Amino acid sequence: MWEFFSYFVMVPMVYIAFATLILGIIFKFIVVYRSPGIPGRLPVFPMEKSKTLGLLKEAFTIPAAFRGSKPFWFFLVLFHAAFTLVFLGHLELAGDIPVLRSIPHEVFLGAGALGVTLGVSVIYFLFRRLHTPHREISVMEDYVLLLLLFFTILFGSILHMADRYGMTALNIPVGDYRVYFSSLLALKPRMPVMITASPHFIIFILHLFFANLVLIMFPFTKMIHAAFIFPALSIKRK
Amino acid sequence: MEPEKLQGMKDAIRGRLTKPMRYYLDLCTRCGLCYESCHVIQGIHKREYSPVGRAEVVRKVFRKYFRPSGKFLPSWGEATDLDDRVMDELLDAAFSCTGCRRCVMHCPFGIDTGLIMGIAKVLLIENGTAPEELLMLSDAAVEKGKSIAEFKDGYRSVIYDLEKQVQERLGLPSPEGVIPMEKKNANILYVALAGARSIVNPAIIFNAAKEDWTLSFFEAVNFGQFLGDPEKMKFIANRVVNEAKELGVKEVVIVECGTAYRIPKFMLGPLPFKVTSIVELIHRYLKEGRIKLKEGALTAPVTYHDPCQLGRNGGVFEEPREILQILAKDYREMSPTREFNWCCGGGGGLVALDNENFRIKSGKPKRDQIVATGAKVVVSACENCISQLETIRSGYDLDVEVRYLTEIVAENLVV
Ligand code: SF4
Ligand code: SF4
Numbered sequence: 001m002w003e004f005f006s007y008f009v010m011v012p013m014v015y016i017a018f019a020t021l022i023l024g025i026i027f028k029f030i031v032v033y034r035s036p037g038i039p040g041r042l043p044v045f046p047m048e049k050s051k052t053l054g055l056l057k058e059a060f061t062i063p064a065a066f067r068g069s070k071p072f073w074f075f076l077v078l079f080h081a082a083f084t085l086v087f088l089g090h091l092e093l094a095g096d097i098p099v100l101r102s103i104p105h106e107v108f109l110g111a112g113a114l115g116v117t118l119g120v121s122v123i124y125f126l127f128r129r130l131h132t133p134h135r136e137i138s139v140m141e142d143y144v145l146l147l148l149l150f151f152t153i154l155f156g157s158i159l160h161m162a163d164r165y166g167m168t169a170l171n172i173p174v175g176d177y178r179v180y181f182s183s184l185l186a187l188k189p190r191m192p193v194m195i196t197a198s199p200h201f202i203i204f205i206l207h208l209f210f211a212n213l214v215l216i217m218f219p220f221t222k223m224i225h226a227a228f229i230f231p232a233l234s235i236k237r238k
Numbered sequence: 239m240e241p242e243k244l245q246g247m248k249d250a251i252r253g254r255l256t257k258p259m260r261y262y263l264d265l266c267t268r269c270g271l272c273y274e275s276c277h278v279i280q281g282i283h284k285r286e287y288s289p290v291g292r293a294e295v296v297r298k299v300f301r302k303y304f305r306p307s308g309k310f311l312p313s314w315g316e317a318t319d320l321d322d323r324v325m326d327e328l329l330d331a332a333f334s335c336t337g338c339r340r341c342v343m344h345c346p347f348g349i350d351t352g353l354i355m356g357i358a359k360v361l362l363i364e365n366g367t368a369p370e371e372l373l374m375l376s377d378a379a380v381e382k383g384k385s386i387a388e389f390k391d392g393y394r395s396v397i398y399d400l401e402k403q404v405q406e407r408l409g410l411p412s413p414e415g416v417i418p419m420e421k422k423n424a425n426i427l428y429v430a431l432a433g434a435r436s437i438v439n440p441a442i443i444f445n446a447a448k449e450d451w452t453l454s455f456f457e458a459v460n461f462g463q464f465l466g467d468p469e470k471m472k473f474i475a476n477r478v479v480n481e482a483k484e485l486g487v488k489e490v491v492i493v494e495c496g497t498a499y500r501i502p503k504f505m506l507g508p509l510p511f512k513v514t515s516i517v518e519l520i521h522r523y524l525k526e527g528r529i530k531l532k533e534g535a536l537t538a539p540v541t542y543h544d545p546c547q548l549g550r551n552g553g554v555f556e557e558p559r560e561i562l563q564i565l566a567k568d569y570r571e572m573s574p575t576r577e578f579n580w581c582c583g584g585g586g587g588l589v590a591l592d593n594e595n596f597r598i599k600s601g602k603p604k605r606d607q608i609v610a611t612g613a614k615v616v617v618s619a620c621e622n623c624i625s626q627l628e629t630i631r632s633g634y635d636l637d638v639e640v641r642y643l644t645e646i647v648a649e650n651l652v653v
Contacts, residue, residue: 032260040505042258042350044342045553045577064346068271134270136285137294139316141307142268220307222267229347232261236348 006201009209010180011189017212024219025227032231044236051237059229072128079121082114086156089114093174094181105174112164115157122150141221148214155207162200170200239320243364247320248303250360254468255304259357262349263300266290272351275344277581278334281602289341289351292331296357299324325365332358332466333369334596336588337497338546338581352586359466368465371590376461376470383477386455393455394419400434404441408653417441420485421452427487428516429458429478429498431621436493439648440516446651447528451491454481458498459621464587475501482511491519494644496547496585496620503552515548517619520647521557524564530652531564538639540566541613543604543627544579545620558619558643565650570611580604582618584626597626598633605634619643 048054065073126146129138162170176194183190278287285291301308301317308317318324337352362368401413428451430436444451456477462470482490489512492499503513523529542562548554555576563569583600608616616638618624627640
C-alpha cells in the first residue's frame with residue numbers, strides 16, 4: 001500500500017499535476033477567448049500614460065490592498081514574493097537552467113526563512129478569514145486552499161531544515177532531489193535510494209502530495225488569479 | 239423551479255458570459271478588500287450590500303450550474319439552487335447596486351461588481367420579478383423609438399413654449415429658431431431629458447455661444463441599462479445614434495446624465511460622431527472665449543459631487559472643477575474625491591424606484607462628505623445625482639442647496 005502510494009505520488013501524480021496545471025490554464029484561457037467580447041469598453045479613470053507599466057505596477061505592488069489594510073498588504077506582498085522565489089528554487093532542482101543555477105540553491109530557499117515567511121503569511125490569512133466580515137464571505141474553498149498550502153509549506157520546511165542543520169541521518173542531499181527531478185523531466189523516472197530510504201521519506205511524500213494537489217487545483221480554483229490578474233487589470237485600461 | 243424555466247435561466251446566464259464577465263466570475267479571491275468600499279454597506283450593515291457579498295449571490299448560482307464543484311460538491315463554493323429565496327436575494331443585491339464602480343478601485347483585480355449584477359438582472363427579467371417601474375419606463379422609451387412620428391407634433395408645441403423662455407432670458411428679439419429641431423448637418427445634436435430645465439439652460443448656453451445645433455426628439459436617459467436588459471438598452475441608445483446619423487451631425491452632446499453619457503461614449507463601440515458631455519462643451523466654450531461667466535458670482539462655499547459615470551467611469555474630472563473655480567469665490571473639494579468619491583446612492587436607476595428610506599441610509603457617506611466640506615451649495619452634473627442629493631438633503635435635514643452645473647452656468651453668463 002505505502003509502496004504503491006509513494007510511487008504514485010512521486011511519479012504519476014507529478015505528471016498528472018503538471019499536465020493539469022498547464023493544460024488547465026490553457027483550457028481556462030480558451031474558454032475566455034471563445035466567449036463573446038463586449039461591443040464597447042469598460043475603462044476607469046484616470047488612466048496612466050503607459051498602460052502596460054501601470055498594469056505591471058498594479059499587479060506587483062497591489063495598491064488596492066495598500067489602501068485597504070496595511071498589515072494585509074504586507075503579508076500579501078511577502079507571501080507572493082516568497083512563493084515566487086520558492087517556485088524558482090524548485091525549478092532549479094529540476095533542470096539544468098544556467099540562469100537559476102548561477103544562484104546557489106540555498107539562496108532560493110532562503111536558508112529556511114522563506115518557509116517561515118510563507119507559513120506565517122498563510123497563518124495570518126487563515127486567522128484573518130476567521131474575523132468578521134471576512135468570515136461571512138469565506139467559503140470552504142478558501143480554507144481548504146490555505147490548509148493545503150500550509151501543509152505543503154510545513155513539510156517542505158521540515159525537509160529543508162534537516163539539510164540546513166546537518167541532521168545527516170535525516171537529510172536527503174540536494175543532489176538526489178536533482179537526480180529525481182531531472183529523471184522525471186527526462187521521462188525516465190528514478191527514485192533515488194537516498195530519498196526512499198531516508199527516515200524523512202514520509203515527510204517528502206507528504207510534501208509532494210500536497211504540492212501536487214495545489215498544482216492540480218490551481219487552474220480550477222481562485223488560484224487562477226495569478227494568471228487572470230493581467231487580462232483583468234487590462235480591461236479597465238482599455 | 240420547473241426544468242423548462244430553469245433552462246431559460248441558465249441560457250440567460252450564458253448569454254451574459256462575456257470575456258470580462260468570465261474573468262470577474264473566476265477571479266475573486268474573497269479577500270474582502272472591497273467590503274467597505276460600497277456606500278450601501280456604509281449605511282446599512284448587511285453582507286449583501288458589500289460588493290463581494292453582492293457578487294457572491296450571483297457567483298453561487300453560477301457555480302451551481304456552470305462549475306463541476308457546484309454539481310459534485312456544492313459546499314465547496316456554497317453553490318446555491320435558483321429558488322425563490324435566491325431570486326429575492328438577487329433582487330436585493332442587484333437593485334441596491336448603483337453600478338458606481340467605486341469597488342473597482344478597491345479590488346486588486348479591478349473586478350466590476352456592477353457588471354456582475356448584469357447577470358442578476360437578466361435572471362430577474364427572466365423570472366418576471368424585475369422592478370415594475372423600470373420595465374414600464376424602458377418599454378415606454380422603446381415604444382417612443384418605434385413610433386416617433388406620432389410624438390413629434392406634441393413635442394414641437396412643448397418646445398415652442400420653451401423657446402419663449404430662452405428668448406426672454408437672453409433678451410432676443412424673437413423666439414423663432416432658438417431651439418432648432420431636425421436641423422440637418424448641424425454641428426451638434428443635443429440630447430436632453432424630459433424636464434424643461436434640461437432643455438432651457440443648455441439652449442441659453444448654445445445661443446450665447448452662437449452654436450449651430452439641433453435638439454433631439456429623444457431623452458438621453460436609458461432605462462434599458464438600469465433594468466439590465468441588453469437588447470432594450472441597445473434599442474434605446476440607438477434611437478439617438480440613428481437620429482444623429484440621419485441628421486448628419488458631427489457631435490452628439492449629452493445632457494447632465496452620467497449613464498446617458500457613458501453608454502454612447504464607451505459602451506456601443508465606434509460611432510461616426512463625437513460624443514461629448516455638456517460639461518465638457520461648456521468648458522470648451524470658455525476656453526475658446528465663446529461664452530464668459532461672472533467671476534465669483536457664487537459667494538457661499540461651493541462643493542462639487544463627481545457623478546460616478548461622468549468622473550470615475552467617464553474621465554470628466556477637470557472640466558466641472560475649472561468651471562466652478564470661475565464661478566465660486568470659495569470652492570471646496572470633498573474628501574475622498576474624484577475617482578475615490580463616494581457614490582451618492584442614486585445611480586443605476588435607483589432614484590426611479592420606491593425606496594426612499596433605503597436611499598437616505600445608503601446616502602450616509604455622501605451626507606458626511608458634504609457636511610465635512612462646510613459647503614452651502616452642492617453642485618453636480620447628473621440628474622440622478624441631483625435627485626438623490628435632494629433626497630439626502632431633506633432626509634438628513636442639511637442646510638445646503640443642490641444645483642445643476644448647467645443651471646448656474648446659464649444664470650451667470652455674461653451676455
Ligand atoms: S458598483 Fe457601487 S454600488 Fe455596486 S457594489 Fe460596487 S460600490 Fe457598491
Ligand atoms: S476586492 Fe476583489 S477579489 Fe477581493 S473580495 Fe472584493 S471583488 Fe473579490
